[in-house]
Amino acid sequence: MNAALAPSETASLTAVSPELVDAARAFAQAARSENTLRAYRRQWDAFSAWCGARGFPSLPAAPAVVALYVTDKVGAGWKVAGLAQALAAISVAHVAAGHPSPRGAREVREVMAGVRRKVGTAQRQAAPLMRDQLRAISEALPATLKGQRDRALLLVGFFGAFRRSELVGLEVEDVRFSAEGLEVTLRRSKTDQDGAGHVKALPYAATPSLCPVRALRAWLDAAGVTTGPLFREVTRHGTVAPAPLSGRSVSRLVKESLEAAGLDADGFSGHSLRAGFATQAAKSGKAERAIQRQTGHRSVTMLRRYIRDANLWTENAAAGLLD
Numbered sequence: 001m002n003a004a005l006a007p008s009e010t011a012s013l014t015a016v017s018p019e020l021v022d023a024a025r026a027f028a029q030a031a032r033s034e035n036t037l038r039a040y041r042r043q044w045d046a047f048s049a050w051c052g053a054r055g056f057p058s059l060p061a062a063p064a065v066v067a068l069y070v071t072d073k074v075g076a077g078w079k080v081a082g083l084a085q086a087l088a089a090i091s092v093a094h095v096a097a098g099h100p101s102p103r104g105a106r107e108v109r110e111v112m113a114g115v116r117r118k119v120g121t122a123q124r125q126a127a128p129l130m131r132d133q134l135r136a137i138s139e140a141l142p143a144t145l146k147g148q149r150d151r152a153l154l155l156v157g158f159f160g161a162f163r164r165s166e167l168v169g170l171e172v173e174d175v176r177f178s179a180e181g182l183e184v185t186l187r188r189s190k191t192d193q194d195g196a197g198h199v200k201a202l203p204y205a206a207t208p209s210l211c212p213v214r215a216l217r218a219w220l221d222a223a224g225v226t227t228g229p230l231f232r233e234v235t236r237h238g239t240v241a242p243a244p245l246s247g248r249s250v251s252r253l254v255k256e257s258l259e260a261a262g263l264d265a266d267g268f269s270g271h272s273l274r275a276g277f278a279t280q281a282a283k284s285g286k287a288e289r290a291i292q293r294q295t296g297h298r299s300v301t302m303l304r305r306y307i308r309d310a311n312l313w314t315e316n317a318a319a320g321l322l323d
Contacts, residue, residue: 043089059097063105066090070111080116087112125305127267129254129276131210134158138209140261145222146234150253152219153231155212157250157273159202160184161295164247164270170230172220180204182213186296198296282307 047069051058056065070083078086087108091101102108129137137154141147157167166186176183181203205211219225225232229244245253250270258265274295281291288300288307297303 039085040089040092043086044093047086047090060094060099061090061102063102063107066102066105067107067111070108070115074115074119080112080119083112083115126269126271126275128279129158129268129272131280133258133261133263134276135207135210136261136263137257138215141257145238145240148215148219148222149231149234150257152212152215153245153250153253154257154273155210155215156182156184156202157270158277159205159212160200161274161277162186162200163274164250167250167270167273168229168231168245168247172225172227172230175216175230177213177217182216200294200296278303278307 047061048058050069050072051061051065056062066087070087073083073086087103091103094101134154138151141151153167156162160167162170170184170186174185174187176185181201184200184202186198186200202212204213208214216230223232223234223240225240228242231245233241233243233245233249235241247270250273254268254270254272255265258268278291278295281294282288288303291307292300292303295303
């Protein structure tokens with residue numbers, strides 16, 4: 001399933017060169033990130049398989065069928081965010097094939113409205129990785145090549161407030177060491193699909209075991225990595241592979257590091273680094289605009305989803321109320 005010009009649009013463009021039409025299709029597809037396209041393909045494949053198993057056509061799909069699909073997935077435990085992504089994928093596939101999108105049909109809208117009312121829209125958030133947990137993890141990591149990589153990845157990921165995809169997409173060329181610390185150029189992100197770029201500054205930390213600058217320097221020197229992917233696979237024989245880590249590897253690394261340090265890993269994921277930075281920064285009294293500059297959030301509203309629990313106890317209206 002690719003975002004492309006619909007057949008109805010291309011049929012009337014017979015005088016246009018095939019090369020120009022192909023270029024337009026390529027630009028249309030590039031409007032969405034690779035992660036989004038992969039998610040859409042996965043969702044579309046799931047919907048097509050569901051329809052096929054029940055004898056329903058998937059393209060075009062009747063709005064009533066889409067409504068039944070949504071209902072079935074709610075019963076399977078899907079959340080509103082997952083349902084919305086599935087509907088987006090179904091919509092894109094229909095429009096790309098020249099069919100009206102069933103997402104806006106009355107049957108689908110009414111079912112989704114009922115789901116939001118009954119199930120709710122709150123998403124399960126990754127538990128934030130806080131300072132004491134990060135310190136325990138860093139100090140528990142071994143002095144092996146893999147341990148040095150893991151320490152560097154965790155500290156850079158935390159202090160840079162990186163998303164998993166951003167972290168594993170970094171290359172040595174994106175990093176510049178300076179007297180003040182580390183400057184990391186994020187060439188493209190979820191909120192910067194046009195590739196304008198964003199430079200994040202990571203200062204030296206007073207505590208060596210929590211210093212992202214020293215940790216990254218140690219990893220690069222030990223691994224002999226001078227170009228290409230910044231964070232790479234390390235084989236069980238201690239060999240540094242040319243391939244970068246995957247986003248899933250980051251989540252697994254966070255959980256395994258917590259467990260190795262004797263901490264509970266339940267609820268933590270790769271996103272815990274980013275959430276932990278925002279929450280810890282808020283608890284430490286950092287200004288929202290400064291936190292937003294590091295996380296790259298476009299709006300304070302989205303940022304506050306991360307830090308809403310940071311001041312539950314420091315700014316608690318009930319504390320000492322009747323003392």
